[in-house]
Amino acid sequence: MSLSVLVQHLVPQKALSALVRHATRWTFAPWKDFLIRRVVHSYDVDLDEAANPDPAAYPHFNAFFTRALKPGARPLAGAADAILCLADGRVSRSGAIAAGRILQAKGRDYSVEELLADSDAARDYVDGGFLTVYLSPRDYHRLHMPLDGELVETVHVPGRLFSVAPFAVEGIDRVFARNERLVCHFRGERGPFVVVLVGAMLVSGIETVWGGVEVPPYASKITRRDWRGRGIRLARGAEFGRFNMGSTAIVLVPPGLGHLDPGLDPERPVRVGEAIGRLATVKS
DSSP: HHHHHHHHHSHHHHHHHHHHHHHOOOOOOHHHHHHHHHHHHHHHHOGGBBOOOOOOSSSHHHHHHOOOOOTTSSOOOOTTTEEEEOEEEEEEEEEEEEEEEEEEEEEEEEEHHHHOOOOOHHHGTTOOOEEEEEOTSOOOOOOSSSSSSEEEEEEEOOOOOOOOHHHHHHHHHTTHHBEEEEEEEEEEETTTEEEEEEOOOTOEEEEEETEEEEESSOOOOOOHHHHHHHOOOOOOOOEEEEEESSSSEEEEEOOOOOETTOOOOTEEEEESSSSSEEOOOOOO
16 A cells, blocks of 8 residues: 555544635635635646636635636537536546446446445446546536436435545545545436536535535435425536535446447546537437
8 A cells, every 4th residue: 555545544534624625715815815826826727718817806715716617618519419528627437337337447446336325226327337537626626417407316425535636546445435425316318317426535515506515514324315306407518516626526327328438538638518428319
C-alpha cells in the first residue's frame, strides 16, 4: 500500500471535509480571493466561459467553484438519439457491466448491487453499460442530464470519504461503492437509467435542483426518497445538480436502452453535452 493510500485510511475524513466546507464559504475577501486566484492559476481555469468572468465578484470560494457558464458554452450534441455526457472532466473508466460488475481500475471492480445499495434495482443493469467521470478542481462543477427523464427515487448511501483522485481509484478497493453517495433513479421513454454522485475527501457537498443540499449532513443510515408522481421531469441537457468541490459521477444504462461509445478511454477529456453514446433503434 502506498503512503498516499495509507494516509486516506488514517486521516479523519469527515472532520477534514467539514473544515473545508466552512473554509470554502468564508466571505473574508483576502481569503476567498487568494483561494480563487490559486485555483485559476494552478489549474488554468478558463474564466472567459463563465457567466461572471470576474473572480473578485464571487462572495466566497464555493460560489466561484460552482459558477454558471455563459449561455451556449456547452452546446448539446445535435443528434436526437445521443446520450449526453453529464459532466466536464476526464473518463475514469467506461464500458460494459460484466455480470453485474463495474470496472474501477486495472485489477479492481465492484458490483452494481453495492453501488446502488439495492439488489432489486441492480438487476436492470447486470449486463448494461457505465461511464465514470472524474471532475478535477479545474472543471465546471454543475451536472446535466444525459437523457430526458423523470425522477423516480433518490437513495442517500452512507460511507467513507476517500479521495477519488486517480491514485485512490487505482489503490483503494471498491472506492466508489464504499464512499458516501447519492443514487438518482430516473425513468425515460426508453426505460430506466441511474446517475450516482460520489462524495469524496474534502468534498463539502452534493446538491440537486429538486432537493437542495443532499450531502452533508453525512449519513449514518441509508435514506430513500420516493419522487414518483411529483412531476420532476428534466430534459436532456438540463442542469440537475452540482458538486461543491470536485468528485466523481457515474452513469448506468441498462442493456437494450442504448450503447456507449467504445472510444471513451481512460483519461479522455469530456464535456457536458457531448455525445457519449446512442439510444438503441426502436423496431417498428
